[in-house]
Amino acid sequence: MTDDTAPKNAGSSDQPQHAPTAHPPVAEGRVGVLLVNLGTPEAPTTSAVRTYLREFLSDTRIVDLPRALWLPVLYGFILNIRPAATAQNYKKIWREESNESPLRYYTRAQAENLATHFDDVTVEWAMRYGTPSISEKLNALKAAGCTRILVIPLYPQYSATTTASVTDAVFDAVKAMRWQPAIRIAPAFHDAGAYISGLAETTRQHFTKIGWQPDRIVLSFHGLPQRYFEAGDPYYCHCAKTARLLREKMGWSEEFAPLAFQSKFGREKWLEPAADETIKELAENGAKNIAVIMPGFVADCIETLEEIDIAARETFLSAGGEKFTAVPCLNDTPEMNTLLADIARRETAGWV
Ligand SMILES: C=CC1=C(C)c2cc3[nH]c(cc4nc(cc5[nH]c(cc1n2)c(C)c5CCC(=O)O)C(CCC(=O)O)=C4C)c(C)c3C=C
Ligand SMILES: [Fe+2]
Numbered sequence: 561m562t563d564d565t566a567p568k569n570a571g572s573s574d575q576p577q578h579a580p581t582a583h584p585p586v587a588e589g590r591v592g593v594l595l596v597n598l599g600t601p602e603a604p605t606t607s608a609v610r611t612y613l614r615e616f617l618s619d620t621r622i623v624d625l626p627r628a629l630w631l632p633v634l635y636g637f638i639l640n641i642r643p644a645a646t647a648q649n650y651k652k653i654w655r656e657e658s659n660e661s662p663l664r665y666y667t668r669a670q671a672e673n674l675a676t677h678f679d680d681v682t683v684e685w686a687m688r689y690g691t692p693s694i695s696e697k698l699n700a701l702k703a704a705g706c707t708r709i710l711v712i713p714l715y716p717q718y719s720a721t722t723t724a725s726v727t728d729a730v731f732d733a734v735k736a737m738r739w740q741p742a743i744r745i746a747p748a749f750h751d752a753g754a755y756i757s758g759l760a761e762t763t764r765q766h767f768t769k770i771g772w773q774p775d776r777i778v779l780s781f782h783g784l785p786q787r788y789f790e791a792g793d794p795y796y797c798h799c800a801k802t803a804r805l806l807r808e809k810m811g812w813s814e815e816f817a818p819l820a821f822q823s824k825f826g827r828e829k830w831l832e833p834a835a836d837e838t839i840k841e842l843a844e845n846g847a848k849n850i851a852v853i854m855p856g857f858v859a860d861c862i863e864t865l866e867e868i869d870i871a872a873r874e875t876f877l878s879a880g881g882e883k884f885t886a887v888p889c890l891n892d893t894p895e896m897n898t899l900l901a902d903i904a905r906r907e908t909a910g911w912v
């Protein structure tokens with residue numbers, strides 16, 4: 561536990577007789593939990609989106625092409641063209657009340673809700689790209705005396721592009737520390753009971769709220785280049801397992817609730833089928849009322865609110881569909897709170 565008497569030697573009262581006395585006070589003995597999501601621009605403007613995309617798309621975990629090939633494309637084309645269009649899309653979903661993106665709003669709420677479960681654990685949240693950074697928050701936890709820190713990447717399905725990238729940033733940050741905290745990284749939770757039941761329960765509640773039942777349901781996950789899957793990324797298999805478990809829980813067939821992948825970026829072949837094509841085909845084949853569930857996202861964001869709830873809705877209605885609903889992500893629901901508390905308790909076992 562922290563000893564407030566100063567001056568103080570690090571870590572122990574078992575100091576040798578001739579120990580130096582000028583050591584700065586070091587708080588110690590607490591447990592910290594750091595929730596980490598992807599990251600988001602600071603504002604829905606071209607320049608803020610450019611700053612965000614520059615950091616995001618420079619990560620070799622996200623785009624693994626040789627830098628000599630990728631950087632000219634990134635700086636010559638993508639960062640000149642994409643930010644303006646993406647900023648327009650962020651404007652459509654921006655939370656004006658708190659002047660932030662939904663992803664940031666819900667990530668903060670998730671951390672605040674999780675903190676209510678513990679008296680003696682400090683809970684913080686960070687973003688892999690942009691702010692607040694992982695390094696800033698790990699240093700803040702350390703300064704608050706956390707010598708044991710659990711990091712929970714907020715991605716239910718493991719991918720090198722997301723989960724491993726968080727781990728990279730965590731260890732880059734501790735690399736700069738003299739007295740490193742003990743670090744644990746929570747594993748993927750694609751098949752966790754509380755996650756599947758949370759998805760099932762919030763979906764049922766949503767259908768009750770809207771007052772109609774869909775003819776078909778698309779289980780849409782963020783996509784990846786197929787090459788990453790072929791190189792050993794387990795993401796596709798984790799998505800397929802989440803989809804199967806949710807179908808089993810709800811009594812849905814695979815035909816009724818097919819798996820699809822959204823958010824394709826660039827020219828490479830990505831995981832298929834593409835969600836927008838699946839949604840269009842459903843309308844063309846006579847489905848009138850559909851729902852889209854996006855279990856790969858624990859917080860609503862541009863990909864769920866703009867790409868699906870605005871753009872894919874338009875695709876479906878233009879192709880002859882009549883009713884479309886995007887089921888909200890787990891966000892700041894009690895179900896999400898239970899899930900995070902379960903993960904935090906299990907993964908801090910022996911610490912708390
Ligand atoms: C090569 C490009 C991309 C890969 C690979 C990728 C993987 C990936 N992303 C998420 C989760 C999110 N992505 C979000 C936005 C987003 N993703 C990409 C590109 C790749 N993602 C871009 C360019 C963007 C920005 C928006 C745009 O310009 O279209 C978000 C939302 C952020 C927000 O502020 O709302 C999330 C969340 C996962 C889970 C994943 C791999 C499994
Ligand atoms: Fe993405």
Ligand SMILES: [Fe+2]
Nearest residue numbers: 823862863867
């Ligand atoms: Fe997108």
